[in-house]
Amino acid sequence: xxxxxxxxxxxxxxxxxxxxxxxxxxxxxxxxxxxxxxxxxxxxxxxxxxxxxxxxxxxxxxxxxxxxxxxxxxxxxxxxxxxxxxxxxxxxxxxxxxxxxxxxxxxxxxxxxxxxxxxxxxxxxxxxxxxxxxxxxxxxxxxxxxxxxxx
Numbered sequence: 001x002x003x004x005x006x007x008x009x010x011x012x013x014x015x016x017x018x019x020x021x022x023x024x025x026x027x028x029x030x031x032x033x034x035x036x037x038x039x040x041x042x043x044x045x046x047x048x049x050x051x052x053x054x055x056x057x058x059x060x061x062x063x064x065x066x067x068x069x070x071x072x073x074x075x076x077x078x079x080x081x082x083x084x085x086x087x088x089x090x091x092x093x094x095x096x097x098x099x100x101x102x103x104x105x106x107x108x109x110x111x112x113x114x115x116x117x118x119x120x121x122x123x124x125x126x127x128x129x130x131x132x133x134x135x136x137x138x139x140x141x142x143x144x145x146x147x148x149x150x151x
Contacts, residue, residue, distance in 0.1 A: 004040060005107040010083040012036065021083035031056045031068065032075040039076075039090065039100040040108075048097040073098055 004012040010021035017033040019026045028036065034056035038047055049069060056072065057064050077090055089104045100106075 001110065003109050005105070005109070006080070006083070007085055007104050010080070010085060012040070019079050019083050021085075024082070026079045026082055028079060029072065029075060031064075032072040032079075035069070035072045036076045039098060040106055043100045043106055044102040046093050046097050046099050052097070 001016075002014050004014065006012055006019070010019050012019050014033060014037050017028045017030060019028065035052055038052060038055045042051075049066070052069050052072075053064065057068070073090060073092075080086075080089060085104065089101045091099045091101060093099055
């Protein structure tokens with residue numbers, strides 16, 4: 001799952017349309033999430049209105065007014081503010097578009113949810129190929145170290 005760290009306080013999960021910060025989860029509307037994704041992808045650049053319309057709506061066969069774009073940007077700003085991130089990281093460039101400031105550190109990564117890892121998949125260094133699970137998933141590490149462990 002794609003994970004985008006925003007500064008040191010928040011994490012954005014585009015696939016879930018969520019911003020998580022300080023044990024708080026903020027859910028974004030689809031269009032607001034797409035607008036935020038586009039701003040992140042083009043951080044430091046002015047993203048024009050047409051690019052937002054294409055990325056967040058037209059590719060799904062929808063035509064919207066300028067109000068829909070401004071409302072989506074407003075929702076993203078509010079979510080960032082609620083996450084402890086200054087509201088001014090998204091700048092309005094009059095009659096042109098919006099820009100995500102370079103002042104905020106954005107780091108993208110991919111994480112694998114623990115539930116998606118099969119039980120028989122080794123989770124760490126070599127030697128765990130022979131680890132078996134017994135009694136509600138408790139690993140038997142006696143085989144993993146190559147040493148006899150009293151039981």
